[in-house]
Every structure is written in structure tokens, then in C-alpha cells.
Amino acid sequence: MSLVVDLFMVLLILTSAVWTVLARDRRDAVIAFIVLGLQLSLVWMRLMAVDVALTEAAVGGGATGLVLLRACARLQPVEAEGRLPGLRAQIAAGLLCAGVGVALAAVILAPAAPAPSLAPAVAAHMDEVGLKNPVTVVLLAYRALDTLLEKVVLVLGLIGVWALAPDLFWGGRPASLRAASPSGTLTFLARVLPPVGVLIGVYLVWNGADHPGGTFQGGTVLAAMWLLVMMAGLGELPETRALRLRRLVAVGPALFIAVGLAGFWMADGFLSYPPEYAKPIIVAVEVALALSIAVILGLMVAGPAAKEPER
Amino acid sequence: MMADATTPGGGLLVLALMLPAVGMLAIFALGLRHAERIAHATLLAGLAVALAVAVKVGQSGQAMTYLIGGWRPPLGIALQADGLSAVLMVMTAVILCAVGVFARGSFSSPRDGAETRRPFVFWSLFLGLWSALNCAWLARDLFSLFVALELLTFSAVPLVCLDGSRETLRAALRYLLFALAGSVLYLMGTGLIYGAYGTMDIATLHHLTRADWATSLALGLMIVGLMAKAALFPLHLWLPPAHAGAPAAASAVLSALVVKAPFVLILRLWFEVAPQPASTPAGAMLAGLGAASILFCSVMALRQARLKLMIAYSTVAQVGYLFLVFPLVMGSAAVTPWESVGWTGGVLQLVSHAFAKAAMFLAAGLIAEALGHDRIADLGGAAKAVPVTVAAFALAGLSLMGLPPAGGFIAKLMLLTAAVETANWWIAATILAGGILAATYVFRVVGSALAEAPEGAGTTAIARSRELAVLALALIAVALGFLPLQPFDYLAIGRGGMP
Known part of the structure; x- marks a missing residue:
């Protein structure tokens, strides 16, 4: 049962993450990011890390989201001047992040002796x-x-x-x-x-x-x-x-x-x-x-x- | 050396960290009129603390340790001043004091007592930077060092856009993005290290680290992150506009001190955390990027029309020399890294460049104030308007070129000797080529400054105390050239327990 819940959470988080990256509108991306923060805090709850969950919800979801929303509002008038980075830069950034992500996952998921703590x-x-x-x-x-x-x-x-x-x-x-x-x-x-x-x-x-x-x-x-x-x-x-x-x-x-x-x-x-x-x-x-x-x-x-x- | 107990006088290390932070908070909470006075009082006290630490470390011949709250690592955090940290602390304190004297002119509070933006922001962040630097020199815990990097970033970035112009804001934003990307990579690596070894204490890790995938990835991420902060080619793109756009007093601190902190962290990761012997290809790669920094950015410096941009590119080039030490140390016959000529040469390059570059940026600031611009081609008359400053610039230039008698000469000679000893001919060739390029760009400026003033060019008078502060820094950079040409016992203090 709990596996089903976990998989559902993972699916939700991946959806929000992809939405954050792909959203065309800046505001949509920020809102997706806030949702992502709240979902992450649920994950921390499931991992019994209540303090981390509270912090993630308050700071990751709440405060950061608010700052980003304000920034969006302030950017609106100068929107026309801003140029999005070109497709090549976007692909390079994506590949770099994916590379780091895969390497991190490989190391973290590798079966190891119980982690020292x-x-x-x-x-x-x-x-x-x-x-x-x-x-x-x-x-x-x-x-x-x-x-x-x-x-x-x-x-x-x-x-x-x-x-x-x-x-x-x-x-x-x-x-x-x-x-x-x-x-x-x-x-x-x-x-x-x-x-x-x-x-x-x-x-x-x-x-x-x-x-x-x-x-x-x-x-x-x-x-x-x-x-x-x-x-x-x-x-x-x-x-x-x-x-x-x-x-x-x-x-x-x-x-x-x-x-x-x-x-x-x-x-x-x-x-x-x-x-x-x-x-x-x-x-x-x-x-x-x-x-x-x-x-x-x-x-x-x-x-x-x-x-x-x-x- | 394991941090087992607080050594006598260890409280000084706490003061070194806390004094500037207290000064910063006082400026913030008391507001207005007091900013400059608080900063100057803190400077004096901080200088005394740094000297006291250096003397104590020298007298006892052992590292000073302080266990925060009495908690022993790995549970708690230890501050430790070994020979290297003590040297760095004194270097920081002396340079900041000189900058403090220099900045009296440009960041004085108005007489009527109303608080204004520039003095408030400058002095509070100036002290914030000092706490950050001392934390970077003294902390022996990977996470505390992360906090030091955050302190450093958030103090340094706003200084870049103190003038508030569009270009400086752009430069500051770019600097912020590079610095934060570096922080993220560093933090990921720290997390992996804690996951693998259950501690972030450097002395503990020294005996634990294994040569496996997780450790390599962690160290790789951290070092790449720090490279971005230290502006190693090709991650240097943020530095020239940022350091050139900041007011001279801030540029001096950024170029002389701030970029050195990430490099010192890389040194500690490489020689104290990484499983020994460290990877040879990785060391060669770092040195290769360092060589690219030297050659590419020296040429860029030659092509600049504005003095401050030229000095900023020269910073990237001179920081490149620091990264040459890795293959030089690994290939040397010395028993420990700190007994090798290459390591000593690297540290000396770091210190002498700090003094020389601070002097150069401050000199550039005074020249710009006197003439009203900093176009290299039109510097004619500068030698007549501010002779002491132009002399200081030339003396600092000697050190960058690596000509005797100057600190840079000894440093580069040591690096060259080490390169020949370890048969790294391409490094030797790079050092020589870098020296010639530096000579070209320094002489270009000095030659222009010695020329006759163009008709009708007015100059602004400069306070003598500010000129003397710049000259003092340049003279120290030269005086370092009288050090003996061999590894120093002082720098090896506190490293007995290391292999």
C-alpha cells in the first residue's frame, strides 16, 4: 500500500518539476515551483523528517515562492527587453543538470554498507x-x-x-x-x-x-x-x-x-x-x-x- | 592535526570571527554617523587579533585550536589556525586596514549626519567580508566552510553594484549566478561526503577517505564549484566586469582576497581530504586550466582600453598560477606537500599577488580620481599628478611580472624550479610566457602614465594618506621578495599529523 502512495508522490513531483521547467509563462513556472516545494515537504513527512518538512514548506514553498512571485510582477514591464537564452544554451544547461543528477543518483542508490551517521x-x-x-x-x-x-x-x-x-x-x-x-x-x-x-x-x-x-x-x-x-x-x-x-x-x-x-x-x-x-x-x-x-x-x-x- | 582540545589563547580565533560580525551589526543597528568610526575601530582590533594569533602560532610551533561550545568534532566544530591560516589572517587584516585608510576619502559619511547609501553598504559589507574570510581560513568543517562561502558571496556581490549603474548591476547578477551555482555544487559534494563517511570534519576525513566513486564525485563537484568562485578559466567570465565595475576600494578586496578563499578551500580538499595520492590526471587538468587562464587572460589584459578592466583580467591570469601547484607538488620528491618547493611557491604567489593586486586596484582608483577617467591611452600626466601612486603601481607591477626584487619573483622562481624539478616543461614555459605578457601590460600603463599631460587636462588633488596606504601595500609586495628561496617552517606548522 505504502509503495503505491510513494510511487504516486514520485509521479506528482516529477510532474511538477517538469512543469516548472517547461512552463512558457514565468508566473506559471513559479507557481509550479511552489507546488513542488509543498510536495517535497510531504515527502519529508513520509521520511519522518518533520523539521525538514516544516522548513521546506515554510521557506522552500512559502517564502521563496513569494519572493519569486514579486519578482515576476516587477519583471512584467521590462519583459520586452529580456531575451530568453537560446535553445543551445538551454539544451547545454539541461544536459549538465541531467549529468549531475544521474551521477548523484548512481552514487546514492549504489548498494552500500549502512551509511555512517x-x-x-x-x-x-x-x-x-x-x-x-x-x-x-x-x-x-x-x-x-x-x-x-x-x-x-x-x-x-x-x-x-x-x-x-x-x-x-x-x-x-x-x-x-x-x-x-x-x-x-x-x-x-x-x-x-x-x-x-x-x-x-x-x-x-x-x-x-x-x-x-x-x-x-x-x-x-x-x-x-x-x-x-x-x-x-x-x-x-x-x-x-x-x-x-x-x-x-x-x-x-x-x-x-x-x-x-x-x-x-x-x-x-x-x-x-x-x-x-x-x-x-x-x-x-x-x-x-x-x-x-x-x-x-x-x-x-x-x-x-x-x-x-x-x- | 586532530582537534582534540582547545589550546591556550584559542579564544582569539573566536574573536577573529566575531569582531567584524559585531561591527557589522553595530553599523546596522546604530545607523548613520557611526559607520566609518565603528569600521575603523574594528579594523584596529582585528589587526591586533590577527597579529597575536600569528605570534602565538610561531612561538608555540603548533596550531591553535578552539572547540566551539566545548564539543569535539565530529559532533562539534573546531576552529584551527595552522601556519598557513595565520599567514592568511595577517595578510587579510593588513590589506583590509590599508583599504580602510584608502576608503576614508571615498566612503566618508556626510557631515550633517544623515545616513547615505554608499558608506552604509560599503562599511557593513566590508566587515561582513572580513568575518567570511576569517571563517574560510579557520574553519575545519566542510559545512562551516560552506557557511563561510555564503557569507563571502552575500558580502561581495552587492559591493560590485555599489555604483548602481546598469552595467554594474548586470555584472553583479552574473557574479551572483556563478557564485550560487558554485555553492550548490559544493553543497552537493558535502552532502555526499557526509553520506559516505558520517562526518564533515576535515581532520577526521583525512584518515577515512577512500578512493572510490562516491568520494571522487563529491570532491569533483566541490572543486568545480570552487573553480567557478575562484574564476578559473573557462569559468572566469563573471570576474572582469564585476571587479572592474566595483568602486576601487571594493575591487581591491575582491581581487586580492575574495577569490583566494575558494582556492584555499581547494588546497585543503586536495591535500587534506582527498585520498592520497591524489589523481594525477585531475591535477594535470587543474594545472592545464590554470595555464589557459594565464595565457588567455594575460592576452585579454593587453587588449583592454580601460585600466580597471586590464587589472581585472590580470587577476584571472595571476590566479591561474595558483592552480599550477597540483602537478608540481605531486611530482616532487618532498616527503610532505608542505616541504615541497611547489607548494611554498603557490602560497607565496597567493600572498604576494594579494598585496600587489590590492595596491594596483587602489592605485587605479586614485589615478581615476585624479584624472577623472581610467583610459590607458590617455593616462599622460598621471605621474606628475599622483607620483607616489604611479610609483606604487609600478612596484606592484614588478611583483606581477615576477621581476626581482619582489614577492612575485620569488614565488614564480619557486614554481619554475618545481616545474623543472618535476620535468613539467609546459608549466615552466607557461610561467615564463606569463611573465613576459605581464611585463608588457604593466609597462604599457606605466609608459602612458609617464607621458606628458595633454593640454588643458585638469587634475583633482588626492589626500597624501591615501597615496601612502597604496604605497605601503606595494612595498610589502616587494619586501616579500627578500624571503629565502626555500620551503618555510612557519607554513608547515600544525601539519605534523598529516602524511
Whole structure:
């Protein structure tokens, strides 16, 4: 039975993938890509990797899709100028991808001894951290440095997006996200969903310590709620020079670094936590990170400043 | 060397990584007036940290290690400064400090205190780049190195289009696509390695890797990805417009430092991760592409009308020299790679090119500011307007050509010696031809700059401190030429456990 389900999933995924590549219209391709992301998250669920599934759905399907859709909308006016790469380039790219894909498949599917894994080692030391979700333990204890630096990457990415603003508009508001004429449904959803969505976001963050969920998934849900309100025109995007906004962006990585450095005095060194307070510290860091991620993702979708700052 | 425990003073490595990141966040959160001051304070502190690490590594004769959070690899992540990392850290810090002095003129905040785009973006990404580079020099974990590459990409790309013109945006987008394609390939390889060996720690992998299909594919994907980031022929197409389009201060950092990080990663993959002895045909192929870079892009450099594009093509050519080391090391009689002349020559080429190229791009920036353009044919009068700068350019040029006394001379002589020793005649011929081509394109510029100024050409005055910063970099590139012509013990520090 489960084989039938799996084969059906594979078929669906292949269909969406082929649709993404072959779609003539850019928008269709993006929508197919979003569908593909959601289907992949179902596959991760079937593989019992709930954390990966949540991330794939939130980031791979949701946030990336939204950014791509916005890009499509912005590209429409300049469509005529753009030239698609020639047939030869397309075939070359296709062959290259197919080659890499076949080689990867050959290596991964080759019958081998049971793959070595760090999972037992991860489980063996979990008590020392005091959390029950192994993914969170890896992300915030064993490999905390990677997680920390990835958040710095996010801030750099936002600076990169902002850098595209014309000099005149620096510090001003991004282009409004508001739909030209927000439909009644959108306005209704924007009024009803956020309380629930925020609750889900907070739950995902809070829950991440012991169960699947975590900062990125929670932060993405929070960002989605914020964007929904903006799109319905119920709120205005802040000016990019607003210091309060800047501090919200920086608070996550800054607190993480501060906690890490405090480890030099309070524990065994950088990014180690005193055993009795490990959990509250990690949860506090996660909350700050989720907040920063939500604001950064929202601002990335919103794009660079597009209006002069107000006097 | 296995990272078993944190060594005394290991916390310095954490500081090297975190100081610039903290500075970047401070610029972001405090806004406006402070950007430049925060950046300069961070530069001083970071330089002190880099020097302290280098001194400590030299004194103890052993690598410095820091286990993040006290977790030992493969579960946790170790930072490690061996002799090579320490040299790279100091090189990075010194070049960034000189660029910091240079950029005072072009990226000062306005006096009225309102935040403007260019200083904000420049200084915050400048510090972001530093964190990225230090992470690339110090991390000993394939995934942490991936994070370093991401930090590097996202700091470097926006610097290219800081001017916001159509051409620079196009160049930045092309750079982004190449860099991200490289990241994807690198990440796939890392995934395969973890799948096969259950660890991403380089020191652990060193004893584990087998010569099988999966490992070859993984390393192949990673190295091709890194080649795209290091702009090795024929994946160099993104580099000339990107490095030429960026403001001079950014071009200097991109050309001198940023393209070196992927190369250092390839060195580590090749000599520390790949099962030994590494594949001879693969090494020959890398060197062949390096030789193609040298010849093709030196000729391209000769044909450029604009100074910055010429320097950018010269970067691709000079990076090509680095890739010659693989067959030179493998064919040598030395017991370990780091005792071979070829490896030492490669590292010296990397360092001396970094100083020379940073000096050259900054000099080009000052010449362009003084004359108002950078057309090579019309540089007449530059030697009179900015004599110190033109002298710095010529000194840096010596190093690129490989003429004595300059770092580039020693580096290329070592590579040449290694090529003769290992009977790689085609490499020896390429090194000589590359030197002649470099001499031609450098003299073309210097000759033009020494010519009389055309009638009525006005010049802009340049602050002396900025000229001196450029001269300092060029003098360091020359001073490297006084190093002894033999493998250095310092570079071999921390590599005792390796075969």
C-alpha cells in the first residue's frame, strides 16, 4: 500500500518539476515551483523528517515562492527587453543538470554498507544540553556556530537587497505591498488570520526545543502574517532607516553572539551554555532569532526603499 | 592535526570571527554617523587579533585550536589556525586596514549626519567580508566552510553594484549566478561526503577517505564549484566586469582576497581530504586550466582600453598560477606537500599577488580620481599628478611580472624550479610566457602614465594618506621578495599529523 502512495508522490513531483521547467509563462513556472516545494515537504513527512518538512514548506514553498512571485510582477514591464537564452544554451544547461543528477543518483542508490551517521553521538549527549528535539540540539548546541553565522548571512542578504535602492530613496519605505484593490476576502483574511498565525508561529518557536519546529519555521509564519496585513493595506511598511526596525533585525544575531561570548565567563567557552540554564538561554535566543528572521524575511519580500524618506 | 582540545589563547580565533560580525551589526543597528568610526575601530582590533594569533602560532610551533561550545568534532566544530591560516589572517587584516585608510576619502559619511547609501553598504559589507574570510581560513568543517562561502558571496556581490549603474548591476547578477551555482555544487559534494563517511570534519576525513566513486564525485563537484568562485578559466567570465565595475576600494578586496578563499578551500580538499595520492590526471587538468587562464587572460589584459578592466583580467591570469601547484607538488620528491618547493611557491604567489593586486586596484582608483577617467591611452600626466601612486603601481607591477626584487619573483622562481624539478616543461614555459605578457601590460600603463599631460587636462588633488596606504601595500609586495628561496617552517606548522 505504502509503495503505491510513494510511487504516486514520485509521479506528482516529477510532474511538477517538469512543469516548472517547461512552463512558457514565468508566473506559471513559479507557481509550479511552489507546488513542488509543498510536495517535497510531504515527502519529508513520509521520511519522518518533520523539521525538514516544516522548513521546506515554510521557506522552500512559502517564502521563496513569494519572493519569486514579486519578482515576476516587477519583471512584467521590462519583459520586452529580456531575451530568453537560446535553445543551445538551454539544451547545454539541461544536459549538465541531467549529468549531475544521474551521477548523484548512481552514487546514492549504489548498494552500500549502512551509511555512517552521527545520530547516535547526537543522542548520547542530548542530556547535557537539556532539550529533547535532536534537530534543535544540533542547531543550537553542537553546530551553534553555523547557525549563528547563517543569521549573519541573512542580515548581509538584507543589506544586499537594500543596496539596490536609488541614493535618493535611501532610508525611505519599500514599494507598497498593497494589492491595487484589495479584495474583500484578502482584507477579511488579513483581519482573521494573524492572531491565529502569530499563535502558530510562537508555538513553533516555543515547541522547537523539545518537538519539531523552531526558529526558521516559526519566523517564516510570523513574516507571512505581517506580509498578509501589508498586502491587505491594513498597515504600512516601515521606513528602512527606522532604528527600531534596524534593532529588530539585529537583535537575534546580536543576542546569540552576546550569549556566545558570555560563555567565556559563565561556562566552558564560546557558545557553551551553563548546564542548569541551558534551556532558558536557548529558548531566549530562539525567540530573538525568530523575531529577527520574521522581520528580515518580510523586508526581503518588500524589497529596497522605493520612496523618499519623509522629513 | 586532530582537534582534540582547545589550546591556550584559542579564544582569539573566536574573536577573529566575531569582531567584524559585531561591527557589522553595530553599523546596522546604530545607523548613520557611526559607520566609518565603528569600521575603523574594528579594523584596529582585528589587526591586533590577527597579529597575536600569528605570534602565538610561531612561538608555540603548533596550531591553535578552539572547540566551539566545548564539543569535539565530529559532533562539534573546531576552529584551527595552522601556519598557513595565520599567514592568511595577517595578510587579510593588513590589506583590509590599508583599504580602510584608502576608503576614508571615498566612503566618508556626510557631515550633517544623515545616513547615505554608499558608506552604509560599503562599511557593513566590508566587515561582513572580513568575518567570511576569517571563517574560510579557520574553519575545519566542510559545512562551516560552506557557511563561510555564503557569507563571502552575500558580502561581495552587492559591493560590485555599489555604483548602481546598469552595467554594474548586470555584472553583479552574473557574479551572483556563478557564485550560487558554485555553492550548490559544493553543497552537493558535502552532502555526499557526509553520506559516505558520517562526518564533515576535515581532520577526521583525512584518515577515512577512500578512493572510490562516491568520494571522487563529491570532491569533483566541490572543486568545480570552487573553480567557478575562484574564476578559473573557462569559468572566469563573471570576474572582469564585476571587479572592474566595483568602486576601487571594493575591487581591491575582491581581487586580492575574495577569490583566494575558494582556492584555499581547494588546497585543503586536495591535500587534506582527498585520498592520497591524489589523481594525477585531475591535477594535470587543474594545472592545464590554470595555464589557459594565464595565457588567455594575460592576452585579454593587453587588449583592454580601460585600466580597471586590464587589472581585472590580470587577476584571472595571476590566479591561474595558483592552480599550477597540483602537478608540481605531486611530482616532487618532498616527503610532505608542505616541504615541497611547489607548494611554498603557490602560497607565496597567493600572498604576494594579494598585496600587489590590492595596491594596483587602489592605485587605479586614485589615478581615476585624479584624472577623472581610467583610459590607458590617455593616462599622460598621471605621474606628475599622483607620483607616489604611479610609483606604487609600478612596484606592484614588478611583483606581477615576477621581476626581482619582489614577492612575485620569488614565488614564480619557486614554481619554475618545481616545474623543472618535476620535468613539467609546459608549466615552466607557461610561467615564463606569463611573465613576459605581464611585463608588457604593466609597462604599457606605466609608459602612458609617464607621458606628458595633454593640454588643458585638469587634475583633482588626492589626500597624501591615501597615496601612502597604496604605497605601503606595494612595498610589502616587494619586501616579500627578500624571503629565502626555500620551503618555510612557519607554513608547515600544525601539519605534523598529516602524511
